[in-house]
Amino acid sequence: MQVQGKVAVVTGGASGLGRATVEALVQGGARVAILDLSDDLGHALARELGPATIYRHVNVTDENEVKAAIKDTMEAFGAIHFCINCAGIGSAAKTVGKGEPHPLDHFARIINVNLIGTFNVLRLAAVEMTKNAPEGDSGERGVIINTASIAAWDGQMGQAAYGASKAGVVGLSLPVARDLARDGIRCNCIAPGLFETPMMRGLPDKVREGIQMQIEYPKRFGMASEYAKLALAIIDNPYLNGEAIRLDAASRLPPR
Numbered sequence: 001m002q003v004q005g006k007v008a009v010v011t012g013g014a015s016g017l018g019r020a021t022v023e024a025l026v027q028g029g030a031r032v033a034i035l036d037l038s039d040d041l042g043h044a045l046a047r048e049l050g051p052a053t054i055y056r057h058v059n060v061t062d063e064n065e066v067k068a069a070i071k072d073t074m075e076a077f078g079a080i081h082f083c084i085n086c087a088g089i090g091s092a093a094k095t096v097g098k099g100e101p102h103p104l105d106h107f108a109r110i111i112n113v114n115l116i117g118t119f120n121v122l123r124l125a126a127v128e129m130t131k132n133a134p135e136g137d138s139g140e141r142g143v144i145i146n147t148a149s150i151a152a153w154d155g156q157m158g159q160a161a162y163g164a165s166k167a168g169v170v171g172l173s174l175p176v177a178r179d180l181a182r183d184g185i186r187c188n189c190i191a192p193g194l195f196e197t198p199m200m201r202g203l204p205d206k207v208r209e210g211i212q213m214q215i216e217y218p219k220r221f222g223m224a225s226e227y228a229k230l231a232l233a234i235i236d237n238p239y240l241n242g243e244a245i246r247l248d249a250a251s252r253l254p255p256r
């Protein structure tokens, strides 16, 4: 689909990969609703980018908050064509750590934000997409892009919850694409390797160096703008559907 003149909702849009995608979409001529929990960052970004954006405080796990933000987006911009889910949180806890079992509430929280939150937003955005006029030869009405991680396949020690949540996001792509096929809505997910964002900046230098060793080429962390480029390429290409795409410079995570 063409980006120019369209409307997107981007969760986690105030920071990191989501923020870079918001910027790229606005640069491409779209209007964007930034949905996030980080109000200071979200308001600042909306101020910086001007009237092509709105910011709404949304916890992606909260049905009513997401419904309200979708309604506000429809009122502000009149349609929703793209839904990019970047909201997510990390985790680190072993299945048994120091003789204690992995806290169950911790496991549930990661699944709730990363997996259930993603599905919550995409299902509500998809309803609005079904109302769009079909575009182009294939009659497209919308595009959904979710964010998994290479931990969906290569989860490290301590990543049982995170890896499971991201494997769930990979697992969503095909059935959601099949569900929405007759409406002309595609669904794909990007599985990033290691990207230079606030989420990763907190890592100790030693851990960062260890991770960097696993990256083949280019031998550096990814840039958020490179995630955004792939998101726009997915939007652009009508034949890309139901897929999980690793964006990882050929890296494979080791056990630790």
Ligand SMILES: NC(=O)c1ccc[n+]([C@@H]2O[C@H](COP(=O)([O-])OP(=O)(O)OC[C@H]3O[C@@H](n4cnc5c(N)ncnc54)[C@H](O)[C@@H]3O)[C@@H](O)[C@H]2O)c1
Binding pocket: 011, 012, 013, 014, 015, 016, 017, 018, 035, 036, 037, 038, 058, 059, 060, 061, 086, 087, 088, 089, 090, 113, 114, 117, 147, 148, 149, 150, 191, 192, 193, 194, 195, 196, 197, 198, 199, 200
């Ligand atoms: N950075 C990486 O190396 C990397 C690698 C693989 C996958 N990912 C995934 O990419 C996505 C974006 O990560 P990032 O690196 O940009 O992180 P980030 O921390 O910079 O951005 C994440 C944003 O999500 C928001 N958020 C968190 N929980 C939320 C909730 N419940 N509701 C609404 N917003 C919420 C945060 O406020 C933040 O602004 C995440 O899903 C992450 O798991 C990142």
